[in-house]
Amino acid sequence: MSILDGKAGDRRLYMGNECIARGALEAGVSVAAGYPGTPSSEIIETLAKAAKQAGIYVEWSANEKVSLEVAAAASFAGLRSMCVMKQNGVNVASDFLLHLAGSGTRGGMVLVPCDDPGALSSVNEGEARHFARLVEIPLLEPGDFQEAKEMTQWAFELSEELRTLVMLRSVTRLSHASGNITLGDIPPQTRQARFVHGGFILDPMEGPVMSAPVTYKHGQQQDRIRRAAEIFETSPFNTYTGPESPELLLITSSACNLYSKEAIHLLNVQDRVGLLKLGTTWPLPEKLVARHLAAAKAVLVVEEILPFTEENVKVLAQEISGETGYRKFYGKRDGTIPSTGELSPDIVAGALAKVLGVTYEAVDPNYKAKANQYAFFGAPNRDLTFCPGCPHRASFWNIHNVLAADGREGFVCGDIGCYSMAVLPSGFSTLKTLHAMGSGTGVASGFGKLAPFGMDQPVMSVCGDSTFFHAALPALVNAVHHKSDITMAILDNSGTGMTGFQSHPGLATDAMGNEVPSIDIAGVCQALGAEVRIADPFDIQDTQAVLHELLETKKGVKVLILRQICALSPQKKGKKSFDMEVDADLCRGEDCGCNRLCTRIFRCPGLVWDAENKRSVIDEVICAGCGVCASICPAGAIKKKEIAKVA
Amino acid sequence: MTGIAKDPYNVIITGVGGQGNVLASRMLGNLLSDQGLFVTIGETFGASQRGGSVMSHLRVSRTSAWSPQIPLGQADLVVSLEPIEAVRVLAQYGNPGIKVLVNSRSIQPVGCISGETAYPPMDDIRKWVAELSAQSWFVDATNAAVKLGHAIFGNVMMVGALSATHELPIEREAFGRAMEAAMGPEKAKKNLQAFDMGAAMVAEAA
Numbered sequence: 001m002s003i004l005d006g007k008a009g010d011r012r013l014y015m016g017n018e019c020i021a022r023g024a025l026e027a028g029v030s031v032a033a034g035y036p037g038t039p040s041s042e043i044i045e046t047l048a049k050a051a052k053q054a055g056i057y058v059e060w061s062a063n064e065k066v067s068l069e070v071a072a073a074a075s076f077a078g079l080r081s082m083c084v085m086k087q088n089g090v091n092v093a094s095d096f097l098l099h100l101a102g103s104g105t106r107g108g109m110v111l112v113p114c115d116d117p118g119a120l121s122s123v124n125e126g127e128a129r130h131f132a133r134l135v136e137i138p139l140l141e142p143g144d145f146q147e148a149k150e151m152t153q154w155a156f157e158l159s160e161e162l163r164t165l166v167m168l169r170s171v172t173r174l175s176h177a178s179g180n181i182t183l184g185d186i187p188p189q190t191r192q193a194r195f196v197h198g199g200f201i202l203d204p205m206e207g208p209v210m211s212a213p214v215t216y217k218h219g220q221q222q223d224r225i226r227r228a229a230e231i232f233e234t235s236p237f238n239t240y241t242g243p244e245s246p247e248l249l250l251i252t253s254s255a256c257n258l259y260s261k262e263a264i265h266l267l268n269v270q271d272r273v274g275l276l277k278l279g280t281t282w283p284l285p286e287k288l289v290a291r292h293l294a295a296a297k298a299v300l301v302v303e304e305i306l307p308f309t310e311e312n313v314k315v316l317a318q319e320i321s322g323e324t325g326y327r328k329f330y331g332k333r334d335g336t337i338p339s340t341g342e343l344s345p346d347i348v349a350g351a352l353a354k355v356l357g358v359t360y361e362a363v364d365p366n367y368k369a370k371a372n373q374y375a376f377f378g379a380p381n382r383d384l385t386f387c388p389g390c391p392h393r394a395s396f397w398n399i400h401n402v403l404a405a406d407g408r409e410g411f412v413c414g415d416i417g418c419y420s421m422a423v424l425p426s427g428f429s430t431l432k433t434l435h436a437m438g439s440g441t442g443v444a445s446g447f448g449k450l451a452p453f454g455m456d457q458p459v460m461s462v463c464g465d466s467t468f469f470h471a472a473l474p475a476l477v478n479a480v481h482h483k484s485d486i487t488m489a490i491l492d493n494s495g496t497g498m499t500g501f502q503s504h505p506g507l508a509t510d511a512m513g514n515e516v517p518s519i520d521i522a523g524v525c526q527a528l529g530a531e532v533r534i535a536d537p538f539d540i541q542d543t544q545a546v547l548h549e550l551l552e553t554k555k556g557v558k559v560l561i562l563r564q565i566c567a568l569s570p571q572k573k574g575k576k577s578f579d580m581e582v583d584a585d586l587c588r589g590e591d592c593g594c595n596r597l598c599t600r601i602f603r604c605p606g607l608v609w610d611a612e613n614k615r616s617v618i619d620e621v622i623c624a625g626c627g628v629c630a631s632i633c634p635a636g637a638i639k640k641k642e643i644a645k646v647a
Numbered sequence: 648m649t650g651i652a653k654d655p656y657n658v659i660i661t662g663v664g665g666q667g668n669v670l671a672s673r674m675l676g677n678l679l680s681d682q683g684l685f686v687t688i689g690e691t692f693g694a695s696q697r698g699g700s701v702m703s704h705l706r707v708s709r710t711s712a713w714s715p716q717i718p719l720g721q722a723d724l725v726v727s728l729e730p731i732e733a734v735r736v737l738a739q740y741g742n743p744g745i746k747v748l749v750n751s752r753s754i755q756p757v758g759c760i761s762g763e764t765a766y767p768p769m770d771d772i773r774k775w776v777a778e779l780s781a782q783s784w785f786v787d788a789t790n791a792a793v794k795l796g797h798a799i800f801g802n803v804m805m806v807g808a809l810s811a812t813h814e815l816p817i818e819r820e821a822f823g824r825a826m827e828a829a830m831g832p833e834k835a836k837k838n839l840q841a842f843d844m845g846a847a848m849v850a851e852a853a
């Protein structure tokens with residue numbers, strides 16, 4: 001079913017990200033751009049699928065900064081535009097973001113960052129909200145599914161009224177949760193794009209668009225923020241439920257609104273606690289918040305992740321303390337609410353119970369003790385691992401073995417993608433540094449200059465094909481230019497595997513399904529002056545020989561492109577290249593000198609250990625038929641039989 | 648009135664990344680939402696899916712949306728696509744009144760494959776689940792699905808099995824219509840067959 005289906009009043013079950021996409025469409029968005037990242041990706045994906053029919057333009061940009069620039073251009077030309085990214089994407093975009101806040105916008109423009117409290121699918125707990133205060137743009141936080149749609153729609157109007165970028169912040173538990181919403185209508189596309197630039201230099205609508213003269217433009221931006229605060233005073237997205245003078249005022253926003261509601265329900269304290277849900281969290285609607293502060297005895301702020309609203313409200317409470325007197329605050333600063341990890345109904349219920357002095361026991365302790373005991377013994381942990389048939393398992397197997405044979409304690413610097421899991425045993429613990437997109441190669445470039453200080457370890461980096469274009473390119477340029485001695489492995493699996501196969505500049509199809517020129521990674525690296533080799537990681541002998549040669553005999557920057565399509569890619573999924581079988585007579589089981597190399601070390605979930613017969617066996621339901629394990633068994637017990645390709 | 652025994656009625660669908668947990672929860676969510684119920688679903692996506700334990704939380708209500716996370720100890724029904732995942736979920740969300748439907752085909756954690764930990768015997772798992780729940784059903788959905796042509800039908804069988812437990816208002820006809828709208832009459836027929844096989848397995852297991 002398309003996101004375009006349905007008219008005003010129709011009821012749907014939508015994922016939070018779909019609510020945001022639909023809200024943008026109902027606002028008449030014309031251009032949307034972003035870079036994939038969990039939990040944000042489905043917004044652009046949903047819009048891209050509908051783009052042709054809706055007559056809008058949608059792209060996966062090379063990185064988040066470029067996506068913000070692309071979306072801004074549409075706004076400068078008078079169109080409504082949206083830009084979407086995960087939390088740390090805003091860090092990448094932040095340089096342009098700062099200048100865009102200064103220059104102002106024309107057509108309504110909304111930036112949607114999706115934060116990931118608890119790092120459910122991230123290697124950081126960064127938070128985009130602070131950027132809104134830092135660069136001084138209005139911040140909205142939907143508190144449920146219907147609001148996710150409606151606030152998105154309203155964000156465009158607000159942006160147009162104030163002539164500033166508006167940030168609408170979502171979180172994993174909203175973006176990736178689903179709920180019922182009622183639709184509105186989608187208007188037809190009527191706006192014409194025209195960039196007017198010939199007017200007076202200070203004219204925001206007809207002059208050139210820039211953040212200079214800086215203090216003048218900065219002052220204008222602060223005027224806009226003051227006007228935003230005025231508008232927020234009467235916004236229907238700020239709601240209050242509870243007694244007129246509550247014993248405790250609970251201030252919350254975003255998914256924490258749903259947790260707080262549930263916690264109040266669990267503890268049955270509706271008559272003691274007032275719930276002030278803020279949809280417009282920055283700038284604060286000060287008069288509204290002040291009224292509620294005056295009516296309550298104490299305040300608990302429930303939010304993710306750092307004490308953002310807590311601090312803003314505390315500043316306000318101090319300013320009005322002359323009239324209201326002292327207010328006791330509970331929240332992150334006093335440890336009532338944790339300031340790392342995601343919250344949950346239970347955490348909020350626990351905090352409320354403590355503050356109110358009531359007891360809450362979720363489960364009967366006898367049941368709990370028994371269940372815990374069974375789970376401890378009976379539910380062994382599931383470590384994250386590469387998919388069966390994943391090219392990365394083979395790539396890291398090769399890299400790991402070559403570095404081990406080399407014997408100089410070589411190591412690999414990594415970055416963000418499925419291959420980050422190579423810090424774990426399922427990637428043979430090959431990655432030794434793990435930071436931001438493209439950072440593996442930047443850090444390696446630095447390591448590669450440490451020979452004069454006595455460092456003699458081989459230095460490698462890895463990055464994916466999408467990451468290569470995102471942020472590894474400048475690092476590679478740097479390494480070549482400074483003659484750093486590194487080997488960069490580009491794990492080219494033809495797509496942005498981790499987030500669901502979004503397009504990137506190396507592919508021949510764009511987000512909307514159009515044919516586009518693909519940029520050849522090998523050609524780019526060669527042109528930059530690197531020594532380039534290409535190998536198939538499934539060909540274990542060849543890959544290891546090539547890598548060995550690069551490490552031992554070449555100086556400077558070497559690039560090894562390991563090319564094999566992601567096991568989950570639509571081209572591959574469900575299609576096996578080989579029928580696999582373990583020959584029970586040849587498999588020497590525990591007597592084998594390899595000490596169960598196949599299952600103990602290689603650990604593909606498709607190859608399991610039959611403890612009863614002491615042999616390894618293929619699990620046909622799970623095995624992806626990539627054939628790699630056949631090359632690692634020293635006894636030749638794992639057999640592969642090619643499956644004829646159906647044309 | 649649409650039959651849910653409690654409001655909100657809390658369902659957890661659990662399994663291992665790659666088993667189609669998200670699709671199963673959406674399929675179920677849509678069937679319930681189409682009857683006018685409010686459904687809230689919380690899910691696990693992304694890297695946490697790769698071989699890890701995954702869970703979808705479904706809150707079913709006549710009146711409103713609920714938190715996408717079910718409070719600890721508050722689940723009413725667990726649908727487990729893998730046996731040990733049922734035990735894991737019970738330790739967090741279980742209570743003496745809970746009901747549990749389990750696909751009995753195991754997926755070994757890498758720790759078990761490598762020999763660091765051991766996968767418990769199936770009889771023990773059955774015993775634990777029975778002890779920790781008011782009622783439980785174990786069905787061999789994956790293996791039946793492989794016989795039907797592909798392991799992927801296993802989840803449809805689980806939905807069929809779920810309908811036969813009568814814990815949630817799931818109608819065969821509505822399922823058939825939804826399948827036909829999504830994938831055409833040919834594939835819908837096969838899915839209905841899987842649905843019926845699942846329902847029959849619960850009748851036998853009971």
Ligand code: SF4
Binds near residue numbers: 386389390418567
């Ligand atoms: S999604 Fe692709 S790249 Fe990621 S672990 Fe699975 S096979 Fe590997």
Ligand code: SF4
Binds near residue numbers: 389390623626630
């Ligand atoms: S062929 Fe071997 S390595 Fe490849 S998916 Fe199957 S079990 Fe895993």
